[in-house]
Amino acid sequence: MKKLNKKWSAAGLLIAMGIVYGDIGTSPLYVMKGLIAGNHGEINEDFLIGSVSLIFWTITLLTTVKYVMIALNADNKGEGGIFSLYALVRPMGKFLIIPAIIGGAALLADGVLTPAVTVTSAIEGLRTLPIFTEVFGYSQDIIVIITLVILLILFSFQRFGTDTVGKLFGPIMFLWFTFLLVSGFANLLQDLSVLRALNPVYGIKLLFSPDNHLGLFILGNVFLATTGAEALYSDLGHVGKSNIHLSWPYVKISLIINYFGQVAYLLSTDIHQFKEMNPFFQMIADPLMPLAVLFATLAAIIASQALITGSFTLVSEAMRLKILPRLHVLYPGKSRNQQYIPVVNFLLWVTTSIVVIVFQSSTKMEAAYGLSITVTMLMTTFLLHFYLKTRAKAFFAIAVPLFFAGIEIVFLLSSLDKFVHGGYVAVLIALAIIMIMYIWYKGSQITDGLVEHLPVKNYLSQLDHLRNDRSLPILQTNVVYLTKYMEADEIDAPILYSILDKNPKRAHVYWFVNVSVTDEPFTKQYEIDTLGTDYVVLVKLHLGFRVSQEVNVYLRQIVAELMATGEIKKQVQTYSISENREVGDFRFVLLNEELSHAGELSNWSRFIMQTKFAIRQITVTPAKWFGLEFSEVLVERTPLVIGEYRKPNLERID
Structure with missing residues (x-):
């Protein structure tokens, strides 16, 4: 893929649409739905205005300010992501490998839930089509089957590369964001008073309001609106910061207008008439509903594709930094940037499919989603502090990371209840990856020193x-x-x-x-x-x-x-x-x-070395x-x- 990090271009803007914003761009499918479900369907004007206010300021502070305005400048020769950031600050301390490993592992673990929740949310939109409900009713089984088939095709397709269909990702996502903007704006016109949610006071009030049954834990659902921010940083090398800087305003406006449009729709509608509440689909006019479902499905597939590609890149970087063992890497496309790692692809497909089968509905997945990515964001903030220490004034290098760390710690604490609702899946996967990374890194240190x-x-x-x-x-x-x-x-x-x-x-x-x-x-x-x-x-x-x-x-x-x-x-x-x-x-x-039997080892060191050599037997x-x-x-x-x-x-x- 041609590097576009020097200056912006029309092609670069389209590529950014197709690669960078897939995750955050599909959030409107499930964020408001999750907030309503988390409050047991009991919503009123104060709850809705406060919720969309929290969404707006979360996207503004974390995505716009932290990632678009600050983190994108922490590039390593045009490359972004937590491992690229670690490579920049590595000389400042050996201990920095710890946040890099934790953040990288959490980001990979997040890759299990993202395709599951986005594709399932999109397919559930089929229930808004009368012809679908007439044939299949509201059975969740058919939704699960369709989702599993799409995921199987998606993961099977990876070995052939995405050169051909990849050219369509940008235009499709541009149409998707335009659809978000137009549909949201059409509903926002019904009640422009929703715009008062731009005042953060409404969001803060909701956190302590009796109308909010979750209290501070509501932030765990709000956070889902910005989970794609870390992916935005990781994909920097594919499109360049200029193209992200120029395309982000359109993307953000489209997202915000859509969220505000959903709230305006809810304020003007009797929600009790619906068996299932998903304002994203229900605010769409009936003649446009098939188009909405089609766009949502395509956007979900593209978002999943971007995440899979990002996982390949992340693992590849970890291998070359000697944090992960060597795995077999193929290059199915014309570009060296387009990688395919069979074992990673297989594990992602298996775990994602298991998540769909076990959790069944997107509502249950949303209750588990987002816990691990808060950890990645926190680790990125920690590494950003060391990056800024050498490139900014001391006050800025301390105050800025502290500000964002405070916000992210609150989001992390508010997401802890997700652990018992399924978040343990991502946590256990992250812990397994952390253990493998630590064993490989520590084992390599031992052997290199001997x-x-x-x-x-x-x-x-x-x-x-x-x-x-x-x-x-x-x-x-x-x-x-x-x-x-x-x-x-x-x-x-x-x-x-x-x-x-x-x-x-x-x-x-x-x-x-x-x-x-x-x-x-x-x-x-x-x-x-x-x-x-x-x-x-x-x-x-x-x-x-x-x-x-x-x-x-x-x-x-x-x-x-x-x-x-x-x-x-x-x-x-x-x-x-x-x-x-x-x-x-x-x-x-x-x-x-x-490993020779002639030496004397502590039990822990022997475990490290034996495990490292066992892992080596199944790697490339x-x-x-x-x-x-x-x-x-x-x-x-x-x-x-x-x-x-x-x-x-x-x-x-x-």
């Missing part, structure tokens, strides 16, 4: 002798090792042990490659050190956290450039289908660490991760001794 490092220059004479030792067969013209550590000429000691001690490996050139993931998203750079030889090459690849680590591809370019400069000799091939081929063959050697192999699945690869096992080495203390007896 492996000994040796300077290659101390072994140059042995490597020179080995490559010229004609008593040994040539393993390959070029032997390549991937080393986790490379500082100056020091690399992982097991690599030199593999070359010299463990079945000596004769080659013409020895390559030692280290991949360093940068805090910038799209870096593609490399450093070279030949140590004054033409048979040892140390390569340090600097790759952005959104760049695929295809070592084989990058190495071809590096070899060609080194031969062109004369830093290594040309490797003329006697036999080849290509004329004048000057690059020899390659063998990649991967060292697979195995290093060969696939580094783009070596079609290369010659040799995998060797190397023992990892953790803790103090236990001497066997054998006693000789005669």
Whole structure:
């Protein structure tokens, strides 16, 4: 996908409509409905005016001020989202990994409920069509079946990419927001006194009014109007801040007018005539009802698609930041930005489908929805504080995060009752993801700190002798090792042990490659050190956290450039289908660490390491991760001794 973060464009505005606003744009389907249901259907003028006032100021403060005006400026070379923000502030403290993990896990967990609640809410709109109720009545079973079929098609379609249909997302969402604006405005004209809700006093009064049966917990339902704000920040890299800044006013006006229109409709209607209360659909004129249901369904599908794509991006970033294990990533579209992670897609489909089957109705889903995303917003605010510390005055860096943290803590506390109404599903999923992230991150820290490092220059004479030792067969013209550590000429000691001690490996050139993931998203750079030889090459690849680590591809370019400069000799091939081929063959050697029983571990550390290695067994192999699945690869096992080495203390007896 073409990057549009430099300046705005008409195409960029449409893309923003289709990608960025799906979640927040479908909120009118269920927010007012949820508020009415939460108050047991007992509503009056004060309740409705206070509710829409709370909605307006929640969207204004959290979405407009925090995310559109502040967070979008905290971009990492045009990329947004909690992991991009973490990459920016990571040098300021190792502990910052904690809010990044918690926020990222909560955002992924939220991805389970969002497609379920949006699609179900849209499909429930079918009940407003007389022909539907005549055939199926008000049975929830048919709604569940239709929702499950749509979700199955949606998740199955991911493997083919969205290049073709993706071009339609923007225009469809533009029509959707226009529909929200027009339908809301038509009903708002019935009672313009609703506009007094712009005064925040009405919202504050409602929090303590006897008309509000939930008290402060009503904010848990109000918060659903702004759940898409975090997705707005995460999708920054797809469209750029200029396109979001320019498109957001139209989107916000459309949303607010629609919410106000729903309230105006409710104030002028006897709601007791309806078996089910959803003002979004019921304020639509009967001739336009089929169009409303169609638009709502398409918008819900597009919102779900945006969330699925966002989940793929989030997981991909976490993998490259070494917060999650390596998973198999495919690129079904023409753009590298369009990723497909089969295991993530499958897990999202299964869990989302289970949510639909268990909760059945959108009302029950709304009662559970939103708890985890408040946690993500709070973690983003915490990281924003550290970002602002280096880029704003001290007062601003403290006061602004404190202000938003206060609001979000209130929303979090007001959402706690959602836990017993199904919010535990997202919480348990988030906790499981947090545990996996922590184990992988902590386990990687343990292993990286244990492996000994040796300077290659101390072994140059042995490597020179080995490559010229004609008593040994040539393993390959070029032997390549991937080393986790490379500082100056020091690399992982097991690599030199593999070359010299463990079945000596004769080659013409020895390559030692280290991949360093940068805090910038799209870096593609490399450093070279030949140590004054033409048979040892140390390569340090600097790759952005959104760049695929295809070592084989990058190495071809590096070899060609080194031969062109004369830093290594040309490797003329006697036999080849290509004329004048000057690059020899390659063998990649991967060292697979195995937990040794020779070390002493605490029970917790042993659990961490054993779990990490167990997870590794079901994830993508290093060969696939580094783009070596079609290369010659040799995998060797190397023992990892953790803790103090236990001497066997054998006693000789005669």
